[in-house]
Amino acid sequence: MDDLPVGRLKMLLLVSSLVCVVYLLLAAFEENVTAEWRGEQLRYARFLAETSQDAKNRKVDYTLDVRQNYLPDLERLDRCITCHVGIDDPECKSQSQPLTSHPGTILEHHPSDKFGCTVCHQGQGRATDKDAAHGQVAYWDKPLLSGDFVQSTCATCHQGDEVAQAPVLTRGRHLLRELGCVGCHKAGEIAKEEKAGPRLSWTGSKVSRKWLIQWLTDPEQYLPKAKMPNFGLSPGEVNALAAYLMTFRNAEIDNLKEVEGDSEAGAALYRESQCIVCHVTKLDYADNPVGGEIGPSLLRIGNKVTPPWLVTFLRDPHAFLPNAKMPGYHFSDQEARNLSQYVIEEWTDYDLADAEEAEPDPPPATPDQIEMGKKLFAALDCTGCHDLTPQDAWPAAPDLTYIGSTPTHLLAFGDAKVPHTLPDFFYTKLKSPRSLFHRFQVPAGEQPVPALWENLHPTVLFSGSRPLPERSTDQQLAWILEQVQQVGMVDAKLALPDGPIVEQSQWLLKVLNDAGALNQLRMPDFHLSDEDAEALTIALMSLSEASAPSKRYEVPSPRKVVFNPKDEFGELQRHYRCLSCHKIRDSGDLLASDLTYEGNRVKREWLYHYLNEPYSMRRMLTIAMPIFHFPEQDSRLMADYVSHVFVDSQMGALWKREHDKADPQRGKELFDAKGCIACHQRFDEGGDVGPSLTTQVPEFPQGTWVGDKLKGQWIFQWLKDPQSLLPETIEPNLGLSDQEALDLTSYLLTLRNPEYAKKAPPTEAHTPQVDQQETQPQEEK
Amino acid sequence: MIRRVSLQRRRAASPRPANAKSRTARIIFACALVAIGCDHEGDEQADSAYPSPIKALAIRGQDVDPQVRAQERGRTVFVHYCQICHGANGQGDGFNATSLAVPPRDFSDSEFWKQTTDDDLRTIVSGGGTPVHKSVLMPAWGKTLGKQQILDVIAYLRTVPEQVKRAEAAEAAEEAEETGDADEPDEESSATPVQDSS
Numbered sequence: 001m002d003d004l005p006v007g008r009l010k011m012l013l014l015v016s017s018l019v020c021v022v023y024l025l026l027a028a029f030e031e032n033v034t035a036e037w038r039g040e041q042l043r044y045a046r047f048l049a050e051t052s053q054d055a056k057n058r059k060v061d062y063t064l065d066v067r068q069n070y071l072p073d074l075e076r077l078d079r080c081i082t083c084h085v086g087i088d089d090p091e092c093k094s095q096s097q098p099l100t101s102h103p104g105t106i107l108e109h110h111p112s113d114k115f116g117c118t119v120c121h122q123g124q125g126r127a128t129d130k131d132a133a134h135g136q137v138a139y140w141d142k143p144l145l146s147g148d149f150v151q152s153t154c155a156t157c158h159q160g161d162e163v164a165q166a167p168v169l170t171r172g173r174h175l176l177r178e179l180g181c182v183g184c185h186k187a188g189e190i191a192k193e194e195k196a197g198p199r200l201s202w203t204g205s206k207v208s209r210k211w212l213i214q215w216l217t218d219p220e221q222y223l224p225k226a227k228m229p230n231f232g233l234s235p236g237e238v239n240a241l242a243a244y245l246m247t248f249r250n251a252e253i254d255n256l257k258e259v260e261g262d263s264e265a266g267a268a269l270y271r272e273s274q275c276i277v278c279h280v281t282k283l284d285y286a287d288n289p290v291g292g293e294i295g296p297s298l299l300r301i302g303n304k305v306t307p308p309w310l311v312t313f314l315r316d317p318h319a320f321l322p323n324a325k326m327p328g329y330h331f332s333d334q335e336a337r338n339l340s341q342y343v344i345e346e347w348t349d350y351d352l353a354d355a356e357e358a359e360p361d362p363p364p365a366t367p368d369q370i371e372m373g374k375k376l377f378a379a380l381d382c383t384g385c386h387d388l389t390p391q392d393a394w395p396a397a398p399d400l401t402y403i404g405s406t407p408t409h410l411l412a413f414g415d416a417k418v419p420h421t422l423p424d425f426f427y428t429k430l431k432s433p434r435s436l437f438h439r440f441q442v443p444a445g446e447q448p449v450p451a452l453w454e455n456l457h458p459t460v461l462f463s464g465s466r467p468l469p470e471r472s473t474d475q476q477l478a479w480i481l482e483q484v485q486q487v488g489m490v491d492a493k494l495a496l497p498d499g500p501i502v503e504q505s506q507w508l509l510k511v512l513n514d515a516g517a518l519n520q521l522r523m524p525d526f527h528l529s530d531e532d533a534e535a536l537t538i539a540l541m542s543l544s545e546a547s548a549p550s551k552r553y554e555v556p557s558p559r560k561v562v563f564n565p566k567d568e569f570g571e572l573q574r575h576y577r578c579l580s581c582h583k584i585r586d587s588g589d590l591l592a593s594d595l596t597y598e599g600n601r602v603k604r605e606w607l608y609h610y611l612n613e614p615y616s617m618r619r620m621l622t623i624a625m626p627i628f629h630f631p632e633q634d635s636r637l638m639a640d641y642v643s644h645v646f647v648d649s650q651m652g653a654l655w656k657r658e659h660d661k662a663d664p665q666r667g668k669e670l671f672d673a674k675g676c677i678a679c680h681q682r683f684d685e686g687g688d689v690g691p692s693l694t695t696q697v698p699e700f701p702q703g704t705w706v707g708d709k710l711k712g713q714w715i716f717q718w719l720k721d722p723q724s725l726l727p728e729t730i731e732p733n734l735g736l737s738d739q740e741a742l743d744l745t746s747y748l749l750t751l752r753n754p755e756y757a758k759k760a761p762p763t764e765a766h767t768p769q770v771d772q773q774e775t776q777p778q779e780e781k
Numbered sequence: 782m783i784r785r786v787s788l789q790r791r792r793a794a795s796p797r798p799a800n801a802k803s804r805t806a807r808i809i810f811a812c813a814l815v816a817i818g819c820d821h822e823g824d825e826q827a828d829s830a831y832p833s834p835i836k837a838l839a840i841r842g843q844d845v846d847p848q849v850r851a852q853e854r855g856r857t858v859f860v861h862y863c864q865i866c867h868g869a870n871g872q873g874d875g876f877n878a879t880s881l882a883v884p885p886r887d888f889s890d891s892e893f894w895k896q897t898t899d900d901d902l903r904t905i906v907s908g909g910g911t912p913v914h915k916s917v918l919m920p921a922w923g924k925t926l927g928k929q930q931i932l933d934v935i936a937y938l939r940t941v942p943e944q945v946k947r948a949e950a951a952e953a954a955e956e957a958e959e960t961g962d963a964d965e966p967d968e969e970s971s972a973t974p975v976q977d978s979s
Binding site for chain 1: 831832833834835836847850861862865866876877880881909910911916917918919920921922923924925
């Protein structure tokens with residue numbers, strides 16, 4: 001081909017230059033005259049003029065310009081306010097996007113001129129057209145975050161698991177621990193504390209092999225809200241795993257003589273011990289579970305555990321599960337037998353038991369199976385959630401510490417039909433973990449048969465344990481099919497079709513792909529709800545390399561005071577597991593009352609009697625603290641310790657100083673005028689929102705009234721500002737004056753049950769031995 | 782892209798060394814074409830072909846009416862503080878309502894809304910029943926709830942009559958369907974709705 005003459009090239013250069021110049025001119029016009037942001041700023045200027053105070057002079061001095069926040073500390077230049085001009089103007093609340101003001105109160109602590117926008121919302125701060133600025137363009141890995149997803153960036157500056165203003169992030173990080181994710185994955189500062197599942201070292205004595213096989217096949221079949229995820233195991237794998245786990249037995253349980261207990265006495269014990277607070281024990285009319293979710297559901301527990309194991313467990317739950325939330329009740333052998341009898345009689349699904357009985361026993365486990373089970377136990381990373389032997393290593397699944405910073409092009413989406421973004425990746429992975437996978441193709445240049453064999457999942461069952469037998473290719477294919485059929489991964493009726501080898505291997509490839517036998521992904525399916533998957537997605541996005549640019553922006557995690565004193569009370573607390581229901585300082589749960597200032601709240605005598613005979617303060621509520629049958633010295637020590645240690649000496653100081661100025665008569669009038677009766681019972685009259693002030697229970701005539709129970713300092717503080725003591729209480733702050741609060745307090749203290757006064761007082765108060773270091777609020781270091 | 786490749790190939794094939802000027806011209810020309818061609822190349826990739834499985838992201842970019850947002854916030858406040866007396870749907874039939882000498886207000890009553898302004902309600906919610914000579918059993922919430930929370934609650938309360946009406950209509954429709962099925966269990970009538978829906 002001849003080259004073009006120089007003259008024509010010059011022409012071409014001229015034309016192309018002209019095209020470029022025109023293009024640039026048009027671009028300049030578009031950028032400066034017809035730009036979207038100009039229209040928005042004009043709209044804002046019009047809005048300012050309309051709302052201007054000076055009605056006559058409706059001209060507002062407002063220049064249209066690109067506006068920006070330049071934040072060298074944060075290495076940000078955010079031009080978002082070019083369009084979002086009203087972001088910190090409360091007047092703009094009713095305007096539509098982009099003029100509207102920022103929702104919520106977050107800008108009070110994070111003003112946009114100090115923090116900019118993209119630190120929290122991401123997107124492309126420098127851009128001035130909508131799509132580019134929102135980062136919804138190719139190759140911008142950090143598109144704008146919306147809704148709850150903004151919370152994923154809070155972790156840039158806010159350290160620790162709990163960020164008060166980011167509830168979804170906090171929940172997601174909690175789930176990472178709770179579901180046992182951190183058992184297999186490293187996740188930066190979200191560290192492993194204890195394993196999410198129970199110890200398996202007595203499995204053989206605890207459950208039957210049939211039950212275990214059913215559980216491993218599909219945990220949700222037995223327990224609809226099972227915490228253990230579904231590993232999608234084939235029947236062969238399940239059998240091997242069950243055979244291995246059943247070899248872990250405990251001689252003491254195995255040798256325990258089965259003696260029948262008295263189930264009626266067991267039923268009484270069940271009610272006293274308030275088992276329903278922690279365990280689901282029945283279904284309501286709409287099949288919703290009734291009972292707590294702290295412990296496992298008791299429904300069908302009789303189908304699961306053996307009576308000797310249950311008796312042993314009830315005698316001392318902490319020997320089997322050292323971290324169990326279940327308190328140590330003082331059950332005698334006989335009591336444990338009675339309770340076990342009742343539990344097994346009450347919660348056995350007899351239809352299910354009969355069906356199980358009718359099924360043939362699985363053939364006895366072979367040494368091969370047990371060996372396979374052992375390999376499988378390691379390959380599936382079971383030790384991430386369960387202790388089995390003391391030498392168990394933590395498994396090493398992919399490290400998630402900086403997973404939130406992964407560039408999109410490095411994420412393996414496989415064939416999944418989802419948008420290729422980070423949140424979509426996490427969400428899909430969490431909802432259906434093995435869907436992010438390419439169907440297996442034999443790599444170019446490799447022999448199909450060995451490639452199929454080596455890539456079978458899980459490798460331990462197949463290629464890892466045995467080499468491919470040396471036979472002709474079609475025999476090898478038939479042999480692979482047979483192996484897969486033996487473990488039940490593929491329908492046993494299928495047979496290799498006749499035809500050339502290439503077609504046969506194509507056919508087998510398709511069959512194995514369809515059965516998921518070539519999928520190397522191992523993460524199990526947690527059957528997460530949409531909300532949980534979203535919270536976890538946000539938590540994973542927060543695990544990023546981004547960190548606060550300087551100390552000035554760092555918000556350290558609030559220091560938690562763990563309550564675990566090394567004194568007599570600490571021992572009792574660990575035995576009775578008070579913190580499973582009660583909160584003390586920053587430890588424990590708020591299922592029952594917060595005990596941090598219990599010493600300011602209740603009188604020592606009352607507490608002593610209550611520990612021995614707990615009862616409900618509310619007419620409509622039958623659930624109260626379990627009857628522990630505390631030994632005399634235990635309840636005395638607890639009463640002494642609580643009134644001595646769980647005290648803030650400043651609380652209700654005004655009451656202590658001026659209680660003699662209070663007038664109960666005026667207090668009584670106030671009680672009526674303020675409508676307290678709407679929520680509190682007084683002498684069989686009034687509402688049932690708050691606790692009764694005069695507990696009137698026929699079977700409990702010596703029940704305590706408010707004056708018997710509470711201390712004046714607490715009532716005074718409560719009346720002045722209830723939310724200061726219990727932030728979520730619905731008791732309204734009535735804005736009482738000091739004198740009014742004094743009067744009302746003194747009136748409430750006059751409400752005392754004459755029957756209660758007849759009760760024998762506890763022995764004299766002692767000063768208990770106290771671990772000063774653990775119980776005193778420590779100075780900031 | 783194709784143009785640049787063919788241009789390069791042509792140059793490589795050319796036996797005669799091109800003079801400096803024409804080479805620069807060619808390069809500039811090629812660059813200009815490539816630059817213009819590339820400008821919008823990436824945009825298609827950004828709009829992914831598949832919808833997001835995440836519900837919260839599927840509605841990305843939709844502008845929520847601030848009034849609706851206020852009503853939602855108000856509902857949370859209502860559920861926490863008010864429903865125990867005023868009922869889950871604001872019909873004055875809460876768990877504690879039967880214990881009260883004066884029954885709590887039923888907010889589904891449209892007569893009530895004709896006579897009541899937002900300002901009246903603000904006074905009652907923040908000051909309780911006493912200042913307006915109503916029942917003392919309604920406490921003052923002005924020190925417990927913030928100004929915005931009270932406005933939100935009122936915004937929510939205004940939606941009660943319509944929500945109750947809608948719920949009742951849905952219930953009536955469901956009931957009619959159920960009784961309809963029970964009355965005429967024969968095949969013909971049950972076949973009709975199937976045809977309709979198809």
